[in-house]
Amino acid sequence: MRITAVEPILLRGSEAYASPADGAEATDNGDWQLLVRVATDEGLEAWADAETLAPAAVAIIAGQGMGTLGFHTLSNILIGEDPLDIERLWDKLYVGSAYYGRRGIAMQCISAIDNALWSIRAQATGLSIAQLLGGRRRDTVMAYASTLFRSTPEGMAEAAQGYIDKGFQAVKFGWGVFGEDPGRDRELVAAARDTLGPDRHLLVDPGWYPAGWTKPGPMRSRREAIALCEWLGDYNVGWVEDFIHPERFDEYAEIRAISPVPIAAGEQLATVWEFERFIEGGCVDIVQPDLSRCGGLTVARRIAQMAERANIDLVPHSWLTHLLTGYSLQLIASLPRAPFVEFNVSQSALTRGIARAGFALDAEGMIAIPDGPDGGVAVDLDFIAAHRVSL
Known part of the structure; x- marks a missing residue:
């Protein structure tokens, strides 16, 4: 079996990130989305998504490369290769793009391709990806509703009640207005905890950008980061996530050692080598690789x-x-x-429409993990065709 196509598919939507004041649902990226389709000469194909600067990613995958090793486009590296030889192909992609890649957009594209190759291996063997990764150890996992902070305590309470009504036993609020006003930050967290009650999980992602994402401001100092962890502990927060500059491993380790709240991070990192330094440095209690950024399942298996x-x-x-x-x-x-599994309840019309899945909460807030080569997810080809654009 040989790879015959590595196709970047650029989709365009009409929504932007948004976080309302009331309990209405927030919205994730709804303006651009990149998909990758990998096809073989035996009729197998697989799809993956990537969270990246989508228009630029198209050129990295299928644009005009250069003759020198390290400047090749990713599709040229893979065409004609055996799709089941995933680990060797990961190394080939890394070296082939090394002079313009190693992190960032190139690695995010490699991540999507790698995930698709694991899907092809699952289809070819008739096994689930979990079995290929070493074996299936569980059939269910608790889902946490992942959303943005609302800008008022009333909106937070309304939103939290909405997730309770949907059956969630865990909720993560992140970004939005958090970081602009320390007093309001505490009011928002307090409203969420009061509504969720003492027995449900509350997770907090303050964001690491200066003063949240809405206006410029300074990064948190170490003292401010420590103070943040201390007062979040008053609300029995399950973890505080990704709130330190991602290059400051020493700061993560220092604050983790004294924080009353568990520290979670890793979505900003990529490659085995970066995660190795992060984990061995004692930076986190919960490591959070993003399969669309870290290097895909090949890297995530080693992170695990x-x-x-x-x-x-x-x-x-x-x-x-x-x-x-x-x-x-x-x-x-x-x-x-x-x-936990993170469950994005804030999908835009664009991200929501790309694929169909039967994920549903049971009475305990758990999601059944599909068992089979397709992973329980199917792309909507008509939706993709309707939103596809060319540069």
Whole structure:
């Protein structure tokens, strides 16, 4: 079997990130989305999504490369290769794009391709990706509703009640207006905790950009980061996520050592080598590789081994389409310990329409993990055709 196509598919929508004041649902990226389709000469094909600068990613995958090794486009590297030889192909993609890649958009494209190759291997063998990753250890996992902070305590309470009504036992609020006003930050968290009650899980992602995402401001100082962890502890927060500059591993380790709240991070990192330094440096209690950014399932499998050796939890960051959720669930099924799956309740019309999945909560807020080569997710070809654009 040989790879015959590595196709970047650029989709255009009409929505932007938005976080309302009331309990209405927030919206994730709804303006651009990149998909990757990998096809073979035996009729097998697979799809994956990537959270990246989508228009630029098209050129990296299928644009005009150069003759020198390290400047090749990703499709040229893969055409004619055996899609089942995933680990060797990962190395070939990394070296072939090394002079313009190694991180960022190139690695995000490699991640999507790698996930698609694992899907092809699953289809070719008739096994689930979880089985290929080492075996299926669980059939269900608790889902947490992943959304943005609302801008008022009343909106937070309304939103939290809405997730309770949908059956969620865990909710993560992130970004939005958080970081602009410390007093309001505490009021928003307090409203969420009061509504969720003492027995449901409340997770917080303050964001690491200066003063949230709405206006410019300084990065948090170390003292401010420590103070943030201390007061979040008053509200029995399950973790505080990705709130330190991602290059400051020493700061993560320092604050983790004294924080009353568990520290979660990793969505900004990529490659085995970066995660190795992060985990061995004692930076987190919960490591969060994003399969659309870290290097894909090939890298995530090795991150899981590191996490197990360090005796920390792994919860994939998966705030995108159902494709990413599906791949994340397969990784979760293979883990020795798995507290949560991130469930993006804030999908835009664009990210929501790309793929269909039968993910549903049971009475305990758990999601069944599909078992089978397709991972329980199917792309909507008509939707994709209707939103596809060319540069």
